[in-house]
Amino acid sequence: MSESQFRKPTSRRAFLGGSAAAAVAVGAGAARAAGPDPLITEVQDWAAGLGEGVDATPYGLPIRFEDDVIRRNVEWLTADTISSINFTPIHALDGTITPQGCAFERHHSGAIELRKEDYRLMINGMVETPLIFTYEDLTRFPRENHVYFCECAANSGMEWAGAQLNGAQFTHGMIHNMEYTGVPLRTILEEAGYNGEGKWVYVEGADASSNGRSIPMEKALDDVLVAFKANGEALRKEHGYPVRLVVPGWEGNLWIKWLRRVEVTDAPVESREETSKYTDTLADGTSRKWTWEMDAKSVVTSPSPQSPIPHGPGPLVITGLAWSGRGAITRVDVSKDGGRTWETARLARAGEARALTRFYLDTEWDGSEMLLQSRAMDETGYVQPSKAALREVRGENSIYHNNGIQTWWVRESGEAENVEVS
Amino acid sequence: MSRYREWVVLGLCLGLAGPAMAGQYDLGRPALPEEIAAWDLDVHPDGTGLPAGQGSVKDGERLFSARCAACHGEFAEGVGNWPELAGGEDTLADKDPVKTVGSYWPYLSTVWDYVHRSMPFGDAQSLSDDEVYAITAYILYSNYLVEEDFVLSQENFLEVAMPNADGFIVDDREEAESHFWQDAPCMEDCKDSVEITMRARVLDVTPEDEGEDGAAEEAVEVAATEETAAPDPELVAEGEKVFRKCKACHQVGEGAKNRVGPHLNGVVGRAAGAVEGFRYSKPLETAAADGLVWTEDALAAFLADPRGFLKGTKMAFAGLKSEEDRAAIAAYLATFE
Incomplete structure (x- = not known):
C-alpha cells in the first residue's frame, strides 16, 4: 500500500480540482461501484500491522491528516504579529466547543508565560479590604462551569465596506466557544468587602500592554467569571494562562487575559482600549462607546x-x-x-x-x-x-x-x- | 484588615469558634500599600491617579525621536501599519477616517496613562513620570494642540482641550436599531430580485495556504561573503543609510549611550548581551550565556528575522529583508570599535 493513499491533497486548490472532477463523475443519484474497492478487498497495512502504543503521544495533537485545520493570520491587517489577531478554522469544525489549540488568539503585546506560582490577583479600590490572591487561593472558592462564546468586537470588521476575505475562517473566525471553570467575580468582590458603593470595576492584565477595561458593576456582579480552566484543562498560554476574565456575551477585549487586578471605582477609567479603540464610528463622525454586547x-x-x-x-x-x-x-x-x-x-x-x-x-x-x-x-x-x-x-x-x-x-x-x- | 477578620481574630483570642459569615471565606491576604502603589497606575479623565511632574514639548521631541519614532514616525505620523498619533482632523465622517490622538481621542488622561503603562512597545514601564509628561506634550504639539514652548504638568493637565471630547455617545443600539427586533421576519418573496454586487475574489486579499515559494528563494541566493581586510567604503556608506532604521533605538560612535536598545560600538565580533548597563531580554541573556557571539553571520541571521532568530527579543523591529542591507549594516557597524 503506497503512502500516497494516506495523504490529503496538498493544497486547497488541488482539493477543489479533485472534488469538482469527482462531482462530475458521480453525477446524480446513488453511486454505483465500477468494481470491487481494493480498500475493502485487499488487506490493508493498518488491518495487518500494529499502530502506536499508548505512550507514543502523552499529550496529543490531531492526526496529521487534519493539519490544515489551524489558526490563520491575515498578515496585512496589523503591523506585527505580536500585537495582532488570528482566526479560528470554523469552516472545518462541527459541534459548538472550540478546541483550545485552534481557538483564535488576540494579543496586544504577545502571549506571555506566567507561572501559576508567580500569579497574583489584586482587588483594590472601593472595597473594605484590598486583597491579594494567589492562584491556589482562587481554587478554594466555590466554582462554576459555563459554556460561553468569546467574540472579538472586530470579527467581520474587514467586511464593513464590502466582501473582502474569502473564507468563513477569515470573515467570522474571531470567535471561540469553551466551557469555563472559574469563580464568580462577585464572590471575590464580596470577599474583599464590596459594599455597593463603587459603580464600576476596572480590570487589567499582567502583560506589557496592561490591557484594561472598565465594566459596570451590574455586569461584574451578574455573570462575570474569573476562569482558570477551559474545556476541562488549564487555559492555554495564548488565552491568558493561568487566569483570565470571562465576560459572557460581551466583546472579547473585555475578557482580560493574565488577569492581575480588579479595581472598584466610581467611574470608568476611559482607557485606550475603550476610547481610541473598541468605539464604533458612525457615518456622521460621532462614535458609540460602551458597545459591549455582541449582537445576534x-x-x-x-x-x-x-x-x-x-x-x-x-x-x-x-x-x-x-x-x-x-x-x-x-x-x-x-x-x-x-x-x-x-x-x-x-x-x-x-x-x-x-x-x-x-x-x-x-x-x-x-x-x-x-x-x-x-x-x-x-x-x-x-x-x-x-x-x-x-x-x-x-x-x-x-x-x-x-x-x-x-x-x-x-x-x-x-x-x-x-x-x-x- | 476587614471588620470580619478582626472579629474572627478577636473571637479566636477569646477562644470562641467563629461561625462562617455568608460570602466570606477568609481567603487571600490584605494588599500592602506598596503593592497597590506598584500596580494601581490607571489615570482617570478627571486626573485621578496622575502623579506630580512635568515635561516640555522640547524634551518630548527628543524622547519621542529616541523611544517612539521607530514605530510612530518622527512626526507621530506612523510608520507602516503602526498607529499614527497625529493629524486626521475633520476626517471622522470621511470614507476612511484617520483616528489619532488629535482627531479622535476624547481624553488626554488616556494618552498619559497608556504611554506610562504600555509604551514603548517591548519596553513598557521604562519611562519616568516626567518623560511621560514630555512625550504627551510632544504628541499634543504634533497635533497642533499646544505651542512649541508648552510644558505639560499635573497642574495644567485638565486645561488641555481635546478636539473630539464631545464626539462620543453611549451605546444607543436598542433605540437607534429598535427595528432589528421584530416578531416575524419575512420568509417568502422578501426581495424582487437578487444580484451579486461584490465579490471577494476580485479583491484577492485572502491569504493563500502553503507558503513554500517566497522564503526559500531568498535562501538560494548565497552571497559570496569573502573576508576582506579593509572595509568597502561604498558598502559602509550604504550601511550608514540603512542604519537610519536603527537609529531611533541604537546609538553608535563617540559617546554612544544605551537608549531603547544598547549602543552598538564594537558589536561585530563581540559576545552577545555584553553592553554594561543595558537590560537585555531573558532570551538574549540565555543565548549570551550559551555563547552567542555577534559574528557577521549571526548578526545577519538576527537582522533577517529578529524574532525568528531570538524568540522573545525586546527588539521591536521587523528585520532587514535584503541581503545587501544586512551586509551593509554589518560593514557599517564594523567601523565602530
Whole structure:
C-alpha cells in the first residue's frame, strides 16, 4: 500500500480540482461501484500491522491528516504579529466547543508565560479590604462551569465596506466557544468587602500592554467569571494562562487575559482600549462607546469558500453557527437564494445563553448555484440584520460589531465565494 | 484588615469558634500599600491617579525621536501599519477616517496613562513620570494642540482641550436599531430580485495556504561573503543609510549611550548581551550565556528575522529583508570599535 493513499491533497486548490472532477463523475443519484474497492478487498497495512502504543503521544495533537485545520493570520491587517489577531478554522469544525489549540488568539503585546506560582490577583479600590490572591487561593472558592462564546468586537470588521476575505475562517473566525471553570467575580468582590458603593470595576492584565477595561458593576456582579480552566484543562498560554476574565456575551477585549487586578471605582477609567479603540464610528463622525454586547449573528460554516461541496447533487448538509450576546438563540433561518425565501434550520441543541448554537439544514441539492445566507434570532426577539440594513444605521466606518448577514455564492462545481448581494 | 477578620481574630483570642459569615471565606491576604502603589497606575479623565511632574514639548521631541519614532514616525505620523498619533482632523465622517490622538481621542488622561503603562512597545514601564509628561506634550504639539514652548504638568493637565471630547455617545443600539427586533421576519418573496454586487475574489486579499515559494528563494541566493581586510567604503556608506532604521533605538560612535536598545560600538565580533548597563531580554541573556557571539553571520541571521532568530527579543523591529542591507549594516557597524 503506497503512502500516497494516506495523504490529503496538498493544497486547497488541488482539493477543489479533485472534488469538482469527482462531482462530475458521480453525477446524480446513488453511486454505483465500477468494481470491487481494493480498500475493502485487499488487506490493508493498518488491518495487518500494529499502530502506536499508548505512550507514543502523552499529550496529543490531531492526526496529521487534519493539519490544515489551524489558526490563520491575515498578515496585512496589523503591523506585527505580536500585537495582532488570528482566526479560528470554523469552516472545518462541527459541534459548538472550540478546541483550545485552534481557538483564535488576540494579543496586544504577545502571549506571555506566567507561572501559576508567580500569579497574583489584586482587588483594590472601593472595597473594605484590598486583597491579594494567589492562584491556589482562587481554587478554594466555590466554582462554576459555563459554556460561553468569546467574540472579538472586530470579527467581520474587514467586511464593513464590502466582501473582502474569502473564507468563513477569515470573515467570522474571531470567535471561540469553551466551557469555563472559574469563580464568580462577585464572590471575590464580596470577599474583599464590596459594599455597593463603587459603580464600576476596572480590570487589567499582567502583560506589557496592561490591557484594561472598565465594566459596570451590574455586569461584574451578574455573570462575570474569573476562569482558570477551559474545556476541562488549564487555559492555554495564548488565552491568558493561568487566569483570565470571562465576560459572557460581551466583546472579547473585555475578557482580560493574565488577569492581575480588579479595581472598584466610581467611574470608568476611559482607557485606550475603550476610547481610541473598541468605539464604533458612525457615518456622521460621532462614535458609540460602551458597545459591549455582541449582537445576534450567524454564519454558514459549510459549504463556504474553504469548505466547498465535495460531492454532486443529492443529500447536502448545510451547517453553521449562531450566537447572541443578549441571550439564547431561538431560531436560525437559511436562504439559498440570497434572501428571497427562507427556511428554518434545525438547531442541534436548544440554544444556550451567550454560547454558540450549531444549526443544520438537511437538504437535497439539485446541483445548481446557491446564494447561501443564514439569519439568527435570539430570545429578545432580535433578528440578525442584512448588511445593507446595518450600514443604513451605522455607515461603513464602525470597524467593530459587524453582525450583518453573510452570503456565500455556491457554484455548480461546489466551490463557494464570499459575495454581497442586492 | 476587614471588620470580619478582626472579629474572627478577636473571637479566636477569646477562644470562641467563629461561625462562617455568608460570602466570606477568609481567603487571600490584605494588599500592602506598596503593592497597590506598584500596580494601581490607571489615570482617570478627571486626573485621578496622575502623579506630580512635568515635561516640555522640547524634551518630548527628543524622547519621542529616541523611544517612539521607530514605530510612530518622527512626526507621530506612523510608520507602516503602526498607529499614527497625529493629524486626521475633520476626517471622522470621511470614507476612511484617520483616528489619532488629535482627531479622535476624547481624553488626554488616556494618552498619559497608556504611554506610562504600555509604551514603548517591548519596553513598557521604562519611562519616568516626567518623560511621560514630555512625550504627551510632544504628541499634543504634533497635533497642533499646544505651542512649541508648552510644558505639560499635573497642574495644567485638565486645561488641555481635546478636539473630539464631545464626539462620543453611549451605546444607543436598542433605540437607534429598535427595528432589528421584530416578531416575524419575512420568509417568502422578501426581495424582487437578487444580484451579486461584490465579490471577494476580485479583491484577492485572502491569504493563500502553503507558503513554500517566497522564503526559500531568498535562501538560494548565497552571497559570496569573502573576508576582506579593509572595509568597502561604498558598502559602509550604504550601511550608514540603512542604519537610519536603527537609529531611533541604537546609538553608535563617540559617546554612544544605551537608549531603547544598547549602543552598538564594537558589536561585530563581540559576545552577545555584553553592553554594561543595558537590560537585555531573558532570551538574549540565555543565548549570551550559551555563547552567542555577534559574528557577521549571526548578526545577519538576527537582522533577517529578529524574532525568528531570538524568540522573545525586546527588539521591536521587523528585520532587514535584503541581503545587501544586512551586509551593509554589518560593514557599517564594523567601523565602530
